[in-house]
Amino acid sequence: MKAYDERLTVPRSWWLMALLGVLLLGVALVPLGPVPLLAGMAGGGALAGMALSTYGSARIRVTAGSLVAGDARIPTSALGEARALNADEARAWRTHRADARAHMLLRAYIPTAVRVEVSDPEDPTPYLYLSTRRPERLTAALAAARPDTN
Numbered sequence: 001m002k003a004y005d006e007r008l009t010v011p012r013s014w015w016l017m018a019l020l021g022v023l024l025l026g027v028a029l030v031p032l033g034p035v036p037l038l039a040g041m042a043g044g045g046a047l048a049g050m051a052l053s054t055y056g057s058a059r060i061r062v063t064a065g066s067l068v069a070g071d072a073r074i075p076t077s078a079l080g081e082a083r084a085l086n087a088d089e090a091r092a093w094r095t096h097r098a099d100a101r102a103h104m105l106l107r108a109y110i111p112t113a114v115r116v117e118v119s120d121p122e123d124p125t126p127y128l129y130l131s132t133r134r135p136e137r138l139t140a141a142l143a144a145a146r147p148d149t150n
Contacts, residue, residue: 003062004141006132008107010056018048058105060130062141067116069130070105079128080117082142084135087111099126107131114138 022045029040061068065076085093090113094106103125110131118125132138 003145004060004138005063006060006134006138008056008058008060008105008110008131008133010052011109014052014109018045018052022048058107060105060132060138062138062145065145065147067128067142067145069103069128072103072105072128074118074128076142076145077147078118078120078123079142079146080119082114082116082139084139085113085115089113090131093129098129101125102127102129104129105131114142116142 022041025044026037026041029037058070059068060070062076067074067076067079090111093113093115094104098104101124106129108131110133112132112135114128114130114132114135116128116130118127130138
């Protein structure tokens with residue numbers, strides 16, 4: 001059972017920019033003939049699509065007593081308070097207030113985030129910074145998943 005699931009996809013404008021980049025590549029390859037043109041555009045389109053899809057494939061999930069954020073999997077029992085951050089607070093926590101030891105699942109195209117304290121004394125990570133489009137829903141899911149709140 002998943003309490004929360006979000007994929008941090010790239011904005012549509014990035015796909016449009018990639019398409020324009022592939023078209024510009026095609027313009028540059030026109031003098032070489034139709035075969036290099038088509039091959040270059042197909043290859044460039046495939047590479048751009050793979051890059052955007054891979055970068056936008058990061059997920060945040062709260063499920064079965066765990067928080068899964070990208071490659072990190074943390075039991076909710078090791079987490080403290082989760083706090084939703086508006087755009088200004090999120091910018092501060094990813095710039096001048098950031099701790100180098102923190103685990104950050106950062107996507108600059110998402111202005112809001114959640115900051116989750118790590119309460120495990122064995123873990124040197126002070127907090128998790130998670131970019132999210134729905135910070136209130138994520139904090140609610142984390143609060144509901146914590147063992148001491150059930």
